[in-house]
Amino acid sequence: MTEIITTPRRTPGPPPPVREPAHVPLAHVVRGGVVEGVHHGSVVVLAADGSVEFLAGDIEAAFYPRSAIKPLQAVGLLRAGLPPLDDESLALAAASHSGEERHLTTARRILDAAGLTEDDLRNVPDLPYGAERREEWLRLGHGRTRLAQNCSGKHAAMLMTARARQWPLDSYTDAAHPLQQAIAATVEDLTGQRVARVTVDGCGAPLYAVSLHGLTRAVARLATAAPDTHEGRIAHAMRAYPEMVSGTGRDVARLMRAVPGLLAKDGFEGVQVAALPDGRAVGVKISDGGDRARMPVTAAALARCGVDPGVLAEFARTPVIGGGAEVGSLRAAGALAPPPEPAPAP
Structure with missing residues (x-):
């Protein structure tokens, strides 16, 4: 088995401030030439050397990344002793999956390997x-199950790690559990800052408040990591199996397929991060949690990273429909605004 190299760990800086974020307008919903709605938020674009190339809003305030933090949690599992898994299973450990049969089958395979159900x-x-x-x-008559829930791959991998380390199983989601303590330490290492607050995510696992800047910096570290490191293993698995990280037809999977080498992860409440192999990276938070604005703003931010706008065209706007016909669009606005669309013919 190839030896896994551990990248040097840094002493994290102070936690981000807990305050009301100073978000700014990032996207307009335009219907018939009139701005019908405005989505506020914050966005950061990092250059390959890690410096901030562009920002809008408040990228330093504490916020909850929701599922966009899963790649960091997956690295934490490897560091904590997650037994060897294939790339498909590792991708699911960092996933917000759609509950397709292949997702459920892979989650069961992780549990089976640990002697669990x-x-x-x-x-x-x-x-x-x-x-x-x-x-x-x-239609098949199924109800709500733990396996169908979109975080089951992460939870299965958490259980597998706890079993391998002989840690308690029924309390593995407690923030004080040694598994979660190891994950928290990884989040602080990768973001470069101490966690500001700890709460419970929708799935029941601990969730850590960091800054949008710190989260984006962490994803850039994964995207540039050597393949024989824990960070590189997670990045490789996600790039190899983007549909395992999300699902068939989901925008994050399509974006990763469209932009070679891109590492991307979304999260509830309008969060998106994406990083290129050379370290250029973007982080997006839509303040009202509006998912419809997440991808147009991300596309505009990636264009500032030098990604071909033609490749991003399908993600850069969402049609606004009236009476069954397109009467406008949702697009990035403010400092991220693309060139104006041509006026419709009279």
Whole structure:
């Protein structure tokens, strides 16, 4: 087995300040030439050397990354002693999956390898996340289960690590559990800052407040890591299996397929991070949690990283429909605004 190299760890700096973030307008919903809605938020673009190339809003305030923190948690599991897994399973450990059959099969495979079952999971039972899969699931007469919930891959890997380390299983989601303490230390190392607050995420696992700047810096570290490091292993698995990280047709998977080498992860409440192999990276937080603004703003930020706007075109705008026809669009605005669209023909 190839030796896993551990990258040097840094002493984290102070935690980000807990305050009301000073968000700014990032996206406009335009209907018939009139701005119908405005999405506020914050965005940061990092250069390859880690310096801030562009920012809008408040990138230093503490916030909860939600599922965008999962790649960092997955690195923490490897550091804590997660037994060897194939790339498909590692990708699922960092996933917000759609509950497709391959996602459930892989989560079961992780549990089986640890001698555990779905009953050992402590995430919240739910329906599959993907709309099409959820409808199919309900047609088949299924209800909410822990395995179908979008974080089951992460929880299965957490359990596998706890079993390997002979740590308690039924309390693995407690913030004071040695597994979660190891993950918290990894989050602080990768972001370069101490955690400002700890709460409980929707799935039941601990969630750590960091800054948008720190989160983006951490994802850039994963994207540039050597393949024989824990960070590099997670980045490689996610790039190799983007549909395992999200699901068939999901925008994050399509974005990773469209931009060679891109590492990307979304999170509830309008969070998105993405990083290129050379360290250029973007972080986005939509203040109202509006998911519809997340990808147009991300596309505009990636264009500032030098990604071909033509490649990003399908992500850069969302049509606004009236009477079954397109009457406008949702696009990035403010300092991120693209060139104006041509006026419609009279």
